Amino acid sequence: MLTIGEFSNICKVSTKTLRYYAEIGxxxxxxxNEENGYRYYSIEQLEKMLFINRLKSYHFSLEEIKEILKSEEQIEEKLFLALAHKKKDMEQKAKELDKTLQQLDHDLAHLKQGKSIMSYLEEIEVQLVEVPKMYLMSIRKMVHEYEFADEYKNSFCNLFQKIQNKNLxxxxxxxxxFHSAEFSPLGLDTEFAIPIVEYAKGTRDFTPGLCLKTVLKGSYSNLSSVYAKQREWAETKGYESSNALYEVYITDPSQVESESELITEVYYPVRKKAKTN
Structure with a gap:
């Protein structure tokens, strides 16, 4: 048997942490020992503690580790699935961190050149264009921010199927x-749409008219910068919103190897502000 101190030293876990682990089971x-309350651990428990430490190093929560340990007969199968899921999650976080580091290097380079890290806004081009009427096959719903990726995929799959079925x-x-200016507890009023040639049952007219247009090449995370630039342009030139802002996805995100290949057109329908006395 090992005292709690010996067990702590071997596994590199504090005695305070071991007592907490005991409290949560x-x-x-x-x-x-009933007389003095001293705690003892068996040699066999060393492997279990090392197993817990290994899962903690993979950023499993204590609750997740408890669930895996409860599996008993199915522990290998459950562990494999949990590790595979954790690996995928960590790979995604590593990509995001790498992207952030690249942006950080870019900003550092700008500062060394005496430029502002926000100088990239000057490179965003805004055009004033006239967009003709179009027929839309669409699905409109309230969407929360965290649901958008799944709703994008599901809604467009449904729309493509409708277009095929109707021979459009x-x-x-x-x-x-985007029909609402901000997220509400119910989500954002969002319309997924595909322009079609024919006017058919289930379609609607959409006439954007005069629009501010910007072509974004790269990550969707830069869309907020485009929105800000267009709003600034509109305010400076004396324009205001006249219809729903919309994005056109020139490239399919599922068909590109990297975000740098994405091309998105952002349209902000506007009209001249009425002159005030």
């Missing part, structure tokens, strides 16, 4: 219209 002492002709790339 993660790993209990093998024996407790796609006129332009898929687009998303």
């Amino acid at each position: 993660l790993i209990l002492p093998d024996a407790i 002709t796609m006129y332009a790339p898929p687009m998303v219209l």
Whole structure:
């Protein structure tokens, strides 16, 4: 048997942490002296503690580790699935961190050149264009921010199926219209749409008219910068919103190897502000 101090030293876990693990039922002492309350652990428990430490190093929460340990007969199968999921999650976080580091290097380079890290806004081009009427096959719903990726995929799959079933002709790339200015507890009023050539049952007219247009090449995370630039342009030139802002996805995100290949057109329908006395 090992005292709690010996067990702590071997596994590199503090005695305070071991007592906490016992409180939550993660790993209990093998024996407790009733007279003095001293805790003892068996040699066999060393492997269990090392197993817990290994999962902690993979950023599993204590609750997740408890669930895995409860599996008993199915522990290998459950562990494999949990590790595979954790690996995928960590790879995604590593990509995001790498992207952030690249942006950080870019900003450092700008500062060394005496430029502001916000100088990239000057490179965003805003055009004033006239967009003709189009027919839309669409699905409109309230969408929470965390649901958007799944709703994007599901809604456009449904729309493509409808277009195929009705023998309609796609006129332009898929687009998303945002009918509300901000997120509410119910989500954002969002319309997933595909322009088609024919006017048919289930379609609607959409006439954007005069619009501010910006072509974004790269990550969708830069869309907020485009929105800000367009709003600034509109305010400076004396324009105001006249219809739902919309994005046109020139490239399919599922068909590109990296975010740098993404091309998105952002349209902000506007009209001249009325002159005030």
